[in-house]
Structure formats: C-alpha cells, structure tokens
Amino acid sequence: MKIQVLGTGCAKCKQLTASAEKAVAELGLGVPVEKVEDIREIMKFKVMSTPALVVDGQVRSAGKVLSPEDVKAYLRW
Amino acid sequence: MSRTARTALLLALGLAAWIAAYLVIQPLAEWLSFSALGLARGSHLGESVAFFLYDTPKVLLLLVLIVFLVGIVRSFFTAERTRAILAGKRESVGNVLAALLGVVTPFCSCSAVPLFIGFVEVGVPLGVTLSFLISAPMVNEIALVLLFGLFGWKVAALYLVTGLTIAILSGFVLGRMKLERFVEPWVYESMQAAAGFEQERLGFTGRVEKGLEAVREIVGKVWPWVLAGIAVGAGIHGYVPEGLLATFMGKSAWWSVPAAVLIGVPMYSNAAGIIPVVEALLGKGAALGTVLAFMMSVIGLSLPEVVILRKVLRPPLIAAFVGVVATGILLVGWLFNAVL
Numbered sequence: 030m031k032i033q034v035l036g037t038g039c040a041k042c043k044q045l046t047a048s049a050e051k052a053v054a055e056l057g058l059g060v061p062v063e064k065v066e067d068i069r070e071i072m073k074f075k076v077m078s079t080p081a082l083v084v085d086g087q088v089r090s091a092g093k094v095l096s097p098e099d100v101k102a103y104l105r106w
Numbered sequence: 107m108s109r110t111a112r113t114a115l116l117l118a119l120g121l122a123a124w125i126a127a128y129l130v131i132q133p134l135a136e137w138l139s140f141s142a143l144g145l146a147r148g149s150h151l152g153e154s155v156a157f158f159l160y161d162t163p164k165v166l167l168l169l170v171l172i173v174f175l176v177g178i179v180r181s182f183f184t185a186e187r188t189r190a191i192l193a194g195k196r197e198s199v200g201n202v203l204a205a206l207l208g209v210v211t212p213f214c215s216c217s218a219v220p221l222f223i224g225f226v227e228v229g230v231p232l233g234v235t236l237s238f239l240i241s242a243p244m245v246n247e248i249a250l251v252l253l254f255g256l257f258g259w260k261v262a263a264l265y266l267v268t269g270l271t272i273a274i275l276s277g278f279v280l281g282r283m284k285l286e287r288f289v290e291p292w293v294y295e296s297m298q299a300a301a302g303f304e305q306e307r308l309g310f311t312g313r314v315e316k317g318l319e320a321v322r323e324i325v326g327k328v329w330p331w332v333l334a335g336i337a338v339g340a341g342i343h344g345y346v347p348e349g350l351l352a353t354f355m356g357k358s359a360w361w362s363v364p365a366a367v368l369i370g371v372p373m374y375s376n377a378a379g380i381i382p383v384v385e386a387l388l389g390k391g392a393a394l395g396t397v398l399a400f401m402m403s404v405i406g407l408s409l410p411e412v413v414i415l416r417k418v419l420r421p422p423l424i425a426a427f428v429g430v431v432a433t434g435i436l437l438v439g440w441l442f443n444a445v446l
Contacts, residue, residue, distance in 0.1 A: 039214070041214065041216065042216070
C-alpha cells in the first residue's frame with residue numbers, strides 16, 4: 030500500500046500528514062507516508078485544493094484536514 | 107428522536123445561549139471596568155479597558171455565529187463545482203460570476219496554485235481566474251459580517267459592492283492586457299482532464315457538522331489575532347485624542363489613501379484581527395474611504411500570497427496583478443472620501 034499526502038508545506042498539510050502517520054501506526058501497516066510537496070508533482074494528481082490524501086495512486090480526499098479516524102476509513106478498503 | 111430532530115434541537119438551544127450571552131456582555135463589561143475594577147468613566151485607562159472587555163466577547167461571539175453559517179453555506183460549494191460553472195464562460199460574464207463565486211467557495215491561500223492551474227486547464231480565461239483569486243481573499247465573509255455587526259448594513263454593503271467591483275474590473279483589465287505569456291509555461295503543458303473522485307453526500311446533520319468544524323478550525327486559529335486587534339483598537343480608543351486622526355487620515359488629506367494602501371499591501375493580518383483596529387480608527391475621525399482602503403489592502407493583497415503565486419506567474423504578471431488591484435483599492439478609497 031502506498032500512502033501520499035499532497036501539499037505545498039502549509040500548516041494544514043502538516044496536520045494531514047500527522048493524521049495519516051497516526052492512522053498508519055494504529056493500523057500497524059508499517060508503510061511510510063510520503064509527502065509530495067513539489068507543485069508540479071501535485072498537479073499530476075489533478076487536485077484543485079490541498080492538502081490531499083492519495084492511497085495507491087487514487088485521490089481519496091482533497092482540501093480537508095482529516096482526523097486519524099477519517100484516514101483509517103480510507104485505508105481499510 | 108431522529109438524528110435530524112436532535113441536531114435541530116441542539117441548534118435551537120445553541121442559538122438561545124448565543125443570544126443570551128450577546129445581551130449580557132455590555133452590562134457585564136461596564137460593571138467589570140467601572141464597578142469591580144473601580145476605573146473612572148472617561149479616563150484613558152477606564153475607556154480602554156471597557157472597550158477591550160466589551161469588544162472581545164462581542165467580536166468572538168459574532169465570529170462563532172458567522173463562521174458557523176459560512177461553514178454551512180460553503181458545504182454546498184467546492185472548488186471543483188465552481189470550476190465547472192466557470193468553464194466555457196465568456197470574459198465579461200465570467201468575471202462577474204468568478205468574483206461572486208470567490209466569496210462563497212472555500213479557499214485557502216495555500217491552495218491558490220492548484221486552483222489557478224485547475225481553472226486555466228479547463229479553459230477558464232486568465233482574467234476570469236484572476237477575478238476569482240482577487241475576490242476570494244478580499245471579499246471576506248468574516249470581515250463582511252463583522253462590519254455589519256459593528257457599523258451597520260451600509261458600511262457592510264459598501265464593502266461588499268466595492269470589493270466585488272474591484273475583483274470584476276481588475277480581472278477584466280488584466281484579461282484585456284493579454285498577459286498569458288507571463289504564466290509559467292509548464293502550467294499549460296500539464297493540461298488534462300480533472301480527477302474524478304467522489305464527493306461525499308451531506309445531509310442536514312452533515313452540514314451542521316461542517317459548520318461546527320469550521321468554527322473549531324477558524325475560530326481556533328484566529329482568536330489570538332482578534333485579541334491583538336482589539337488590544338490595539340482599545341489603546342487607540344482610550345488614548346488617541348478625538349479628532350487627531352482627522353488631520354492626517356481625514357477626508358481633506360488626499361494623500362492618506364495612497365499612504366494607507368502602501369502601508370497595507372505588505373502587511374498581512376487576518377480579517378477578524380483588522381476589524382477592531384478599523385473600528386477604533388473610524389471612531390477617532392479617520393475617513394471611511396481611507397480606512398476601507400487600508401483594510402482591503404491588508405486582507406486582499408499580501409506578501410505570502412504573492413510568493414505562492416510566483417510559482418505559476420512570472421514577475422511582470424505578478425506586478426500587473428498587484429498594480430491593478432492596488433489601483434482599484436485606491437480609487438475606492440478616494441471615491442468614498444469624495445461622496446460620503
């Protein structure tokens with residue numbers, strides 16, 4: 030499983046990264062959360078608002094700071 | 107009891123508590139400053155403290171209510187939906203729509219770049235995109251409702267109408283200037299269809315939750331700004347002599363408007379933090395046009411946003427963007443000072 034957080038380094042992006050890392054740790058997945066900060070890389074995912082959560086190359090959420098619980102819901106299936 | 111009924115009941119209780127609190131703060135602030143603390147009415151310190159103790163809960167209460175309502179309104183709009191509305195619109199109609207949607211679409215300046223690219227990709231003209239990017243920060247719903255609460259509907263309406271006008275006309279003028287060559291070329295190279303990920307469906311309870319989420323997030327973030335703003339406002343209110351500002355921020359001083367814009371553009375403050383300062387300045391005889399120009403340049407144009415936009419726009423376009431918007435603000439300031 031590949032988990033990425035898209036964001037240019039603003040406060041909300043850091044919060045989402047923290048949520049994602051917490052969710053990964055609590056589910057015991059043992060995979061890293063990759064931060065994508067380069068705007069040109071971010072645009073390849075076609076999102077219009079950041080921060081965004083990407084799981085296995087699929088954009089699951091954009092423009093929202095998710096709680097660790099919300100992230101878990103996206104990681105389970 | 108159903109979930110919707112329970113939410114409605116809680117909402118009604120919350121509103122009743124809000125009204126009760128709003129009614130009690132003025133007598134409470136007066137009692138605290140002049141009876142409990144024993145400060146003299148009309149003294150510098152007494153008036154400053156009373157101003158601070160009344161304005162802090164008042165502004166925070168207004169803020170909670172406004173942010174909650176705006177959170178609900180915004181749950182109906184997303185950047186994707188706004189883009190779908192703007193795609194394929196002609197310039198003039200597009201500028202007007204973009205400025206209006208800029209007010210209600212959730213927007214954070216850290217998303218300015220992806221949003222810009224997203225708009226340009228589907229063929230939204232550059233000038234229309236810029237109308238959106240000008241109106242989104244400048245016509246700030248928090249500022250709008252605080253102005254309404256503190257100065258009445260006339261000042262709030264003036265702010266709304268002139269803010270939208272600046273966004274519409276600046277975007278139109280920038281569009282006419284044909285500056286597309288100053289957009290970083292890679293923006294056009296990355297054109298493709300938009301990502302289709304499902305948007306969640308929200309019911310009544312879901313939208314109320316969105317509103318509460320907005321309150322937690324925004325009020326949680328801006329309250330130190332509000333306190334700092336009110337403290338500055340309280341100082342001006344108590345210590346600056348009546349009419350002092352009238353000489354150099356009054357109507358007769360034509361140069362005060364450009365000075366206010368020059369000082370305001372590099373400054374950045376939250377809209378909620380700038381309003382108490384505006385309130386205090388107006389109370390001491392500063393002209394409305396000068397103060398509005400200052401406020402619009404602080405919240406509408408800011409250094410952090412320019413730095414972010416530099417990633418997609420080359421310097422000549424950035425300069426034109428700042429120049430045209432600042433000119434618009436300047437004209438609004440002069441217009442108000444002339445007609446009011």
